[in-house]
Amino acid sequence: MGGCWTVPRKGPDVSQPKGLDAIGVGLTCFDLAAMIERWPEGDRGKLLEYTRAGGGMCSNAIITIRRLGARCALATCVGDDEPGRFLIKDLKREGVDARFVRMVRGGRTQVSLNIAVKGTDEKTLLAMKPERLSLGPTHVGRDFWSVLEGSRLLHLDGFFPDLALPAMERARKAGVITSLDITHADQSAEALVRGCDIVFAPVEFVEGFFGHRRFEEAARELAKMGPRWAGVTLGEYGSIGIAGDQLVRQPAFNVEVVDTVGAGDAFHGAIAYGALRDWSLPKAMRFAAAAGAICCTALSPRAPLPTLRQVQRFLRDHADQAQPS
Numbered sequence: 001m002g003g004c005w006t007v008p009r010k011g012p013d014v015s016q017p018k019g020l021d022a023i024g025v026g027l028t029c030f031d032l033a034a035m036i037e038r039w040p041e042g043d044r045g046k047l048l049e050y051t052r053a054g055g056g057m058c059s060n061a062i063i064t065i066r067r068l069g070a071r072c073a074l075a076t077c078v079g080d081d082e083p084g085r086f087l088i089k090d091l092k093r094e095g096v097d098a099r100f101v102r103m104v105r106g107g108r109t110q111v112s113l114n115i116a117v118k119g120t121d122e123k124t125l126l127a128m129k130p131e132r133l134s135l136g137p138t139h140v141g142r143d144f145w146s147v148l149e150g151s152r153l154l155h156l157d158g159f160f161p162d163l164a165l166p167a168m169e170r171a172r173k174a175g176v177i178t179s180l181d182i183t184h185a186d187q188s189a190e191a192l193v194r195g196c197d198i199v200f201a202p203v204e205f206v207e208g209f210f211g212h213r214r215f216e217e218a219a220r221e222l223a224k225m226g227p228r229w230a231g232v233t234l235g236e237y238g239s240i241g242i243a244g245d246q247l248v249r250q251p252a253f254n255v256e257v258v259d260t261v262g263a264g265d266a267f268h269g270a271i272a273y274g275a276l277r278d279w280s281l282p283k284a285m286r287f288a289a290a291a292g293a294i295c296c297t298a299l300s301p302r303a304p305l306p307t308l309r310q311v312q313r314f315l316r317d318h319a320d321q322a323q324p325s
Contacts, residue, residue, distance in 0.1 A: 026058025030083030064269025079107030262301030
């Protein structure tokens with residue numbers, strides 16, 4: 001246990017096709033983001049702005065890691081519909097290796113409508129759930145396992161457990177760091193928490209999994225389950241993290257919030273990047289808080305995911321803010 005990571009560059013060299021820094025197994029979805037002035041009292045209102053983009057917990061985190069400068073791949077599943085084709089194209093445009101994306105004939109890709117109210121932190125998310133989409137070991141081929149074992153980090157979000165659980169076990173045996181962003185306290189949740197090295201859970205998971213809102217206590221309980229870095233994300237109230245005997249309280253940065261969708265994904269991607277860079281937990285959490293804050297400044301779960309230069313500039317400009325304790 002400890003505050004820093006030592007990550008050997010094992011397996012294929014990162015300059016080679018299979019030498020990835022991070023690979024994700026989890027959700028991608030098609031997002032429509034909209035901003036309104038206020039909720040209408042009648043049957044008509046004013047739409048101020050809208051945009052379409054890729055979204056999804058795991059895919060946003062992987063794209064964050066990619067924009068920060070790492071080489072990444074994603075294993076996920078989409079339908080052979082317009083949203084599915086859009087998402088594959090978007091991943092490739094971002095430079096993410098999409099060879100493990102499964103497209104299911106007749107399947108329906110998840111579509112989400114995110115509505116934000118201007119000048120507030122109020123948001124509403126409506127999701128049209130996917131249909132006929134599954135992802136297991138038989139869907140990714142043998143190449144997936146060699147790529148996984150040659151990577152340095154595996155990121156999971158609790159979706160597609162038929163692949164996520166065996167991938168987690170294979171990664172641990174190969175010495176690959178495992179990172180988890182999880183919101184649903186379902187039947188695979190405990191196994192994922194116990195099997196991953198980095199686990200930062202949001203409030204809704206804490207309430208569902210532990211049945212209480214004592215967040216420092218929840219962070220300690222998560223840490224006792226096995227993760228090397230464990231914690232709870234608290235939105236505008238920052239985050240709490242634990243590494244061994246060290247407890248870190250990271251305040252949130254003060255920014256003008258436009259839309260919070262995707263901020264947690266950016267946080268998780270940035271925390272994982274910190275582990276890849278062998279940073280201490282306080283340094284990684286402050287960096288991740290900055291990445292999440294940047295993501296709140298524009299209407300889209302994908303467009304504002306930051307580059308390394310953007311996070312570094314943000315930290316310089318906000319040097320007097322959000323110091324961890």
